[in-house]
Amino acid sequence: MQLPRIQIQQTPMLLGLNIQKPVQEMEQPKAELNLRQEPAVLEIRQPQGTLSIDSSRARYNIGLRTSMEFSDxxxxxxxxxxLEAIAQSGSEGDRLAAIEQGGNAIADIAFERGLESNPPDIPVSGSDEGVDISYQAGKVEINIERRGMRMDPILRPPILQYTPGKVEGYVRQWNKVNIEVVGLHVNQTL
Structure with a gap:
């Protein structure tokens, strides 16, 4: 015999969530450095050199002398x-003193004096002209003034945008309870 029974079926409630994620946007604008290189200052100075030309030896070689050299x-x-005249006079005096020994000392002395002649001074020239040239350059002075670099930066802060997220709940399936009685049909035949 079947007894009636109660059959219960349950359907649970299902919840759903609509999630909208948060959005964060960041943008960093570029900074401006504004770099400027200041030009350096370069100064180069060189004093005049000293040129010396000494032609005194050349002038002396050709007979041109300064008044002091000429006087000396x-x-x-x-x-x-x-000194030569004293020596010659002494020699002639000795020869004249010895006239008693024979010979013609006066005629000999007159003949020798007639042959005396001073040859002209001829300057001797060689490969050396006698001009001394010297040059002393002035020392170069170099001054460098560095002016460096100038920087005027313009900083820009970041741009931030934030959209917060949202969570919304909803019912996907409502809960249900079904209660049934099963087995109400009773077999009367025994």
Missing amino acids: ANAEHGVQSW
Whole structure:
């Protein structure tokens, strides 16, 4: 025999969520550096050099002398001529003193004096012209002034945009309870 029974069916409630994610946008504008290189200052100075030309040896070689050199040369020549004249006078005096020994000393001395002649001074020239040239350059002075770099940066802050997220709940399936009685049909035949 079947007894009636109660059959219960349940359907649970199902919830759903609509999720809208948050959005964060970041943008960083570029900074401006504004770099400027200041030009350096370069100064180069060189004092005038010294050029020396000494032609005194060349002038002396061709007979051109300064007044001091000319005076010194004449004094030396005078002393030399005076010494030679003393020597010659002494020699001639000795020869005249020895006239009693024979010979013709006066005629000999006159003949020798007639042959004396001073040859002209001819300057001797060689490969050296006698001009001394010297040059001393002035020292180069270099001054550098560095001016460096200038920087005027313009900083820009980041741009932030934030959209918050949303969560919305909804019912996907409502809950249900079904209650049934099963087995109400009773078999009367026994």
